[in-house]
Amino acid sequence: xxxxxxxxxxxxxxYIDELSELLIHVVDDxxxxxxxxxxxxxxxxxxxxxxxxxxxLLFVAKINNQIVGSVQLHLCTKQNGNHRAEIAKLxxxxxxxxxxxxxxxxxxxxxxxxxxxxxxxVLDTREGDPSNFLYSSxxxxxxxxxxxxxxxxxxxxxxxxLYYKYY
Numbered sequence: 001x002x003x004x005x006x007x008x009x010x011x012x013x014x015y016i017d018e019l020s021e022l023l024i025h026v027v028d029d030x031x032x033x034x035x036x037x038x039x040x041x042x043x044x045x046x047x048x049x050x051x052x053x054x055x056x057l058l059f060v061a062k063i064n065n066q067i068v069g070s071v072q073l074h075l076c077t078k079q080n081g082n083h084r085a086e087i088a089k090l091x092x093x094x095x096x097x098x099x100x101x102x103x104x105x106x107x108x109x110x111x112x113x114x115x116x117x118x119x120x121x122v123l124d125t126r127e128g129d130p131s132n133f134l135y136s137s138x139x140x141x142x143x144x145x146x147x148x149x150x151x152x153x154x155x156x157x158x159x160x161x162l163y164y165k166y167y
Contacts, residue, residue: 004101005062006108012048015060018067020044022093029094032126032150032158059108061092061101068096071105073112085113087123090131102134110165119167126150127159140165 009015020041027039035043052058055077061069072088087109092101113121125131127145136142140163149160 003063004068004099004104006059006104007062008108008112009058009060010052012052012058015067016045016048019048019060019070022067022070022091023047025093026091030152031091032129032152032160033089033091036151036153057109057112059105059112061096061105063096068093069101069105071102071109073109075113075116075118083118084120084122085116085118087121090123097130102131103138106134106138114167121165122162123164124149124160124162127161132161135163138165 012019021044023033023035023044024039024041027033027035028037030037035047051072055075057073057075059071059073060067069090069092071090074086074088076082076084076086087106090102090105092105110121121140122143123135123140124146125135126149143162143164145159145161147159148157150158152158
């Protein structure tokens with residue numbers, strides 16, 4: 001999909017409505033990203049308002065100037081971990097899935113991690129989600145699983161899979 005533009009966002013204010021709408025759609029569609037449906041607009045707004053810092057970078061995917069996806073890169077600043085970063089909350093709007101947007105976002109986050117001198121990237125995702133295939137297909141290795149990690153809307157507990165990529 002050549003009309004996808006990936007950009008870093010340094011300020012949430014201008015994009016809060018689009019980001020909150022994206023988060024609500026993804027959560028309501030069943031994504032396991034820390035929230036349970038139905039996600040209230042006020043909760044989504046509060047999440048985004050408190051997100052950015054010097055250690056948390058946000059990249060968005062835009063099509064026709066509309067945000068259709070996002071990913072976060074959390075830079076570890078601890079002395080014993082300044083070589084690593086974590087991918088968090090890879091979101092793709094349900095209407096735009098299976099078009100390479102997640103891959104574009106991951107490529108951009110990895111590129112930035114390398115620019116920041118990071119040689120290890122870690123992430124986790126719910127076992128069985130389509131994201132497991134994406135991460136494996138772009139070179140992430142499974143490190144293990146934690147059972148009973150995340151609760152779904154119906155109360156069921158799911159395992160999370162830990163992945164890493166080392167450069």
